[in-house]
Every structure is written in C-alpha cells, then in structure tokens.
Amino acid sequence: MKRIVILGGGVAGTLTANYLIPKIGDEIRDRKVEVTLITDRPYQIYEPGYLYLIFNRxxxxxxxxxxxxxxxxxxxxxxxxAVRIDTENQKxxxxxxxxDYDYLVIATGARITPEDIPGLKEAGHWFYDLEGSKRLRSALANFKGGKIVISVIGVPHKCPVAPIEVAFILHDFLKRRGVRDKSQVVYTYPTNKIFIMDPVTEMIQPMFDERGIEYRTFFNPIEINAKEKKIITLEGEEEDFDLLVAIPPHRGAQVIxxxxxxxxxxxxPTDRYTLKADGYDNVYALGDATNLPVSKAGSVAHxxxxxxxxxLAAEIKGIEPTAMFNGKAFCFIETGWEEATYIWFDYFTPPQPVVPSKFVHFVKIAYNKAYWLxxxxLL
Ligand SMILES: Cc1cc2nc3c(=O)[nH]c(=O)nc-3n(C[C@H](O)[C@H](O)[C@H](O)COP(=O)(O)OP(=O)(O)OC[C@H]3O[C@@H](n4cnc5c(N)ncnc54)[C@H](O)[C@@H]3O)c2cc1C
Known part of the structure; x- marks a missing residue:
C-alpha cells in the first residue's frame, strides 16, 4: 500500500486531499493507497475573514x-x-x-513572529491571527480619534494586498463613526513604493491621496518604543502613533x-512549475510554506x-506527471466599506486592476460565505 501524507490542514492541505481522492477512487477502494492528513488543530480558519472581524462585520x-x-x-x-520530518527514512x-510516508505533501503555511521586533507585542496590534484580530476589534471600537499607523514590517507576508485594504476600509470606518477628521491615517511600506507591483501602486496611490491617507516608503521598523509609542526604523526615522496596526514579520513553520x-x-525551496521540494522526488510543497515568488494567498494555494x-494521482497510477503551476493568483482588493477591485496575474502576465465598484465588493462578500464550498x- 502506498501512503500519501499531507502535512497541514489549511486550504492548501485540505484542497489537495479533496482534489486527489476522486482521481484515485479505485486505488483507495482496492486499498492500494491511503491518504492521511496530519494537522495540529482540528479546525480551519478562513483568514481573509479577519479583515471583516476587526470591523465587526x-x-x-x-x-x-x-x-x-x-x-x-x-x-x-x-x-x-509534527516535530520533525525525516526525509531519509520517510517518516x-x-x-x-x-x-511513514511514500509521498509527502508539505502544506504547513506561514506563521507570524511579532517577537522578532522588540516592543511590537507590547505596543502593537495586528489582524494576522485570531487573538490579534479580536484585540484590534476592541481597540478600533474604542478609538476616539488620533494617529493610526498601518505598518508593513517586512516581506513576504500573507495576502500582500491586505494592508492596503485595511487602510481603505479603516478610512471609511472612521468616517462612519464621525472621527475621520480627528484622525491621521499613515501607511508604511519597506520598499521605495507603496506596493510591490507597479500597476497596483499606480491605481492606489492617487486613491490614498484623495482620501488623505498618508504614506511613508523605505520604512523598515526595527523596534517599537512601547512607552513612548514610537516606531524606530532601520533608516533612522521615528514615527509616533496612538494605534499601531502592524503586519508582523512572517516565517515558515517551525517544523520546517x-x-x-x-x-x-x-x-x-520548491520548483516553481512542478511544486516538488528541491532535491526530493517524492515531496511536494505548496501554499504559504514555499519559497516561491508568488503571493502567499489562499487563491494561489487553491x-x-x-x-x-x-x-500525485498520475504518479500513483504510474503515468508521467505533466501538470505545471504557472504562478496564477487572484486577489480581491477592498477599496472601501462597500467598494472593491480585483487583480489576477501569473508568472508571465502582470496584474491589471479594474475600476473599483460596489459589484466587485458584493462578489467578495458572497465569496466569504462560499469559501467553505x-x-x-466544490467551487
Ligand atoms: C488578514 C488576512 C487576509 C487574507 N486575505 C486573503 C484574500 O483575500 N485572498 C487570498 O487568497 N488569501 C488571503 N489571505 C492568505 C490566506 O489566508 C493564506 O495564504 C492561506 O490560508 C494559506 O493556506 P496554507 O494552507 O498554505 O497555510 P495555512 O492556512 O497557514 O495552513 C497551514 C496549516 O498547517 C498546520 N501546521 C503548521 N505546522 C504544523 C505542524 N508542525 N504539525 C501539524 N500541522 C502544522 C497549521 O496549523 C495550519 O492548519 C489572507 C491572510 C490573512 C492573514
């Protein structure tokens, strides 16, 4: 019997399993193959939902x-x-x-490491895990005006567009609560522009300007002075805040x-087309866990x-595997409380954002419900 082990119960792991099973139905029935999914928590979280949870939506x-x-x-x-993967003995x-495994699929995702930035845990908020999102929800509900800094601390991070989305939604949230004119919203990014992809930057920068959302580039926080509520950067700058919404640094899973x-x-390290882990013929890696130059996004994992x-199904059936990943990604971008655009791109095609609309926003809201399909x- 061949044993396929999928490590990680996020979208990458569960979808791999669910797509695989119908393709090897005969082999499963004849007990020639067994598929096991190992994961450290019995539930899955729809992380894009954090962006809505923090605003109580x-x-x-x-x-x-x-x-x-x-x-x-x-x-x-x-x-x-899992505490260790022993590739030599396939355990x-x-x-x-x-x-034991014959084939392994690594889908262990990414984790945030706020502890990498001194003072961040004490003085910062984030919406990149459930506990952080609940804390931020409460901070936003009690925010009466002041300076909010949304700071992207290092790349790569999950969902590259989420910090932009939070800036836009926050702007409308503060307006709806009547405190926008008593508030300053500042967005910071580590490189020389406000987003990694030029076509997206060209669209959003004027939208930030229109809304009075300020931005700082080449801004790499190395420490948060929790007492004085100040961000200190590698470039030697300081930025004070009343509320810091950080995108904390990310790393791969500890077991990796x-x-x-x-x-x-x-x-x-993963082959960008075959998704085999470099140096291993029987190990695949996908989702946020890889080093690939693609967005860490659920759509990419999909x-x-x-x-x-x-x-994997081809290998089980003794057929040459020929499917290749072409870098495809699809992302909605919320540009306000009830307005959104979207981008898709791959290794060969740059993104081309469309004009934001209410329609795209409502498609995203519908997708939030449909995600479980x-x-x-099934979808
Ligand atoms: C705020 C936010 C908004 C986002 N918005 C979007 C969006 O709009 N669109 C989009 O496409 N993507 C979005 N994403 C990104 C998306 O959520 C992730 O890219 C996706 O969840 C990655 O899936 P994954 O299965 O690779 O990793 P994960 O979902 O992280 O799953 C990894 C799994 O492995 C398990 N695991 C880790 N280590 C071990 C171990 N040692 N032993 C056993 N199990 C282990 C974990 O518990 C987890 O269940 C967003 C993310 C965030 C945080």
Whole structure:
C-alpha cells in the first residue's frame, strides 16, 4: 500500500486531499493507497475573514469550521503536531505518534513572529491571527480619534494586498463613526513604493491621496518604543502613533526549520512549475510554506492544489506527471466599506486592476460565505 501524507490542514492541505481522492477512487477502494492528513488543530480558519472581524462585520464562528467537516470521508485525519520530518527514512515524527510516508505533501503555511521586533507585542496590534484580530476589534471600537499607523514590517507576508485594504476600509470606518477628521491615517511600506507591483501602486496611490491617507516608503521598523509609542526604523526615522496596526514579520513553520528543510526564513525551496521540494522526488510543497515568488494567498494555494493532486494521482497510477503551476493568483482588493477591485496575474502576465465598484465588493462578500464550498473542493 502506498501512503500519501499531507502535512497541514489549511486550504492548501485540505484542497489537495479533496482534489486527489476522486482521481484515485479505485486505488483507495482496492486499498492500494491511503491518504492521511496530519494537522495540529482540528479546525480551519478562513483568514481573509479577519479583515471583516476587526470591523465587526463577521463573527469568530463564521471564520472557523471543523476540518473533518471539510475533508472527503476517505481521508484519514490525524490531529497531532509534527516535530520533525525525516526525509531519509520517510517518516513524520509527531508529538503523539510517528507516521511513514511514500509521498509527502508539505502544506504547513506561514506563521507570524511579532517577537522578532522588540516592543511590537507590547505596543502593537495586528489582524494576522485570531487573538490579534479580536484585540484590534476592541481597540478600533474604542478609538476616539488620533494617529493610526498601518505598518508593513517586512516581506513576504500573507495576502500582500491586505494592508492596503485595511487602510481603505479603516478610512471609511472612521468616517462612519464621525472621527475621520480627528484622525491621521499613515501607511508604511519597506520598499521605495507603496506596493510591490507597479500597476497596483499606480491605481492606489492617487486613491490614498484623495482620501488623505498618508504614506511613508523605505520604512523598515526595527523596534517599537512601547512607552513612548514610537516606531524606530532601520533608516533612522521615528514615527509616533496612538494605534499601531502592524503586519508582523512572517516565517515558515517551525517544523520546517527544525527538519533542515527550509531556507533562512523557514520557506521550503520548491520548483516553481512542478511544486516538488528541491532535491526530493517524492515531496511536494505548496501554499504559504514555499519559497516561491508568488503571493502567499489562499487563491494561489487553491491553484497549486489542483496541480499537486493531478501529478500525485498520475504518479500513483504510474503515468508521467505533466501538470505545471504557472504562478496564477487572484486577489480581491477592498477599496472601501462597500467598494472593491480585483487583480489576477501569473508568472508571465502582470496584474491589471479594474475600476473599483460596489459589484466587485458584493462578489467578495458572497465569496466569504462560499469559501467553505471551495475548501471542500466544490467551487
Ligand atoms: C488578514 C488576512 C487576509 C487574507 N486575505 C486573503 C484574500 O483575500 N485572498 C487570498 O487568497 N488569501 C488571503 N489571505 C492568505 C490566506 O489566508 C493564506 O495564504 C492561506 O490560508 C494559506 O493556506 P496554507 O494552507 O498554505 O497555510 P495555512 O492556512 O497557514 O495552513 C497551514 C496549516 O498547517 C498546520 N501546521 C503548521 N505546522 C504544523 C505542524 N508542525 N504539525 C501539524 N500541522 C502544522 C497549521 O496549523 C495550519 O492548519 C489572507 C491572510 C490573512 C492573514
């Protein structure tokens, strides 16, 4: 029997499993293959929902589902934390048990590391995990005016457009609450422009100007002075704040680093087309866990899962795998309380944002509900 182990129960892991099972139905029935998904928590979180939770537009329960509910029933679910991946002996060593594999799919995602910036945990807020988002929701509800700094602290980070979206929505939120004219909104970015992709920058910069959203570029925070509420940067600048909304630094999963499978940031070096982990013929990597030059986005994980599932199924059936990932990404960009645009791009095609509209926003709101169908592999 061939054992396929998928490590990680986020969108990348569950979708790979759900796309794979129908392709190898005969082999599963004949007990020639077993698919196991190992993950350290029994539920999945729809992270894009944090952007709505902080403004009290979605509740915690709407963002969370049991993984068992999302997974094809043929998949064996193990809730356990992997502490080491032993590629030599093809084993995953978890806290409770050890699991053998013939094929491994690494889908361990990214984690935020606010502890990398002294003072950030004490004085900063963020919307990149559930606890942080709930804290920020409360801070925003109690905000009576002052200076809010939205600061992107290092790249890569999940959902590159989320900091832009939060700036736009925040602007409208403050207006709706009658405190925009008592508030200053400042957005900071580490490079020489306000976003990594020129076509997006060209569209949003004038929109920031129109709304009085200020921006600072070449702005790389190295420390937060929690007592004086000041950001100190590598460039030698200081920026004070009343409320800091940080995009904390990100790294790959601890198990990747501990197993010697990651680069400096803990990202798995991966072939950009085949999605095989560099140097391993039986290990795939996808989603936020890889070092690929693509957005760390659920949509990317989705398109990659299709490729990994197709190629794994081919390998199981003894056919040459031919599916290739072309870098495809799709992102909605909320540009206000009830307005949005979207971009899609791949390795060969740059993004071309369309004029923001209410229609695109309502499609995004509908997608927030429909996401759980996507996670099941049905959309
Ligand atoms: C605020 C915010 C807004 C976003 N908005 C969008 C958006 O609009 N559109 C979009 O496409 N994307 C968006 N994203 C990004 C998207 O959420 C991620 O790219 C996506 O969730 C990545 O999925 P993944 O499965 O690769 O990783 P994850 O979802 O992080 O899943 C990794 C899984 O692996 C598990 N794991 C890790 N280590 C271990 C271990 N040692 N043992 C066992 N299990 C382990 C974790 O518990 C987790 O379940 C947003 C993200 C954030 C934070």
């Amino acid at each position: 979605l509740g915690e329960d709407e963002l969370r589902r049991d993984i068992r509910e999302l997974l094809d029933p043929s998949v064996r679910l193990v809730v356990d934390r 995953i060593i978890c806290e409770k048990e050890t699991h 680093t501990d197993s010697g499978l990651g680069d400096k940031g803990g990202w798995v 398109f990659q899962a299709e490729v990994v599932a197709e190629n 996507t996670a099941r592999g």
